[in-house]
Amino acid sequence: MFPLEYLLFLQIILVLFITPGTPRIVIISYSINYGVKKCLWTALGDIFANIIQATLVIFVIGSFFIDYPISLKILKWIGVLYLCYLAYDIYYRSNPERTNSKKTVKKSYLSFFKDGFLVAGTSPKAWMFFPFIFPQFIDFNSNYIAQFVILISTYVILDFLSLMAYALLANKITTWINTNSKTINIISSGILVVIAIFIIFN
Secondary structure (H helix, E strand, O other): OOHHHHHHHHHHHHHHHHOOOHHHHHHHHHHHHHOHHHHHHHHHHHHHHHHHHHHHHHHHHOOHHHHOHHHHHHHHHHHHHHHHHHHHHHHHOOOHHHHOOOOOOOOOHHHHHHHHHHHHHOOHHHHHHHHHOHHHHOOOOOOHHHHHHHHHHHHHHHHHHHHHHHHHHHHHOHHHHHHOHHHHHHHHHHHHHHHHHHHHOO
């Protein structure tokens, strides 16, 4: 892996992270409903899933998804169902009676971690990136373990920072968000449904 290849890797993942995909939509919604601190656990779940995905691809399953494309389809449908569940969960909180109620829906730290883990872990986008793009930046004829550590460390650090940046941004405009929380939650849940539909037909 040469410096130019590393720079290209950086450009690719930065585009992925800047683009408001599913994990970022979830993070924004959770920042609105629960606060930035809780989003920390969702972001940790996300990057933990990414570490497992990259490790499996490089060291365990290799070309498994190429040889058995049906497994990717199964994973896709699991992801679609979970996105629909999250969309419902976010929409559920857009109900004015629940939004204005003194009783708030409580979620444990493990639940936030699980949501982040499952959103990233079942994302076809991630399972396309790690088997098909990630290995292209590793020279398996040299010390590929060191290269793997450098690349995955770069990936998860930037991913985590971008997720928290989205959470902080949502929190900074909290006054406007509080007066439009119902609309934002409905839009967020709608976007998740659209993403799920897009995944189905791709």
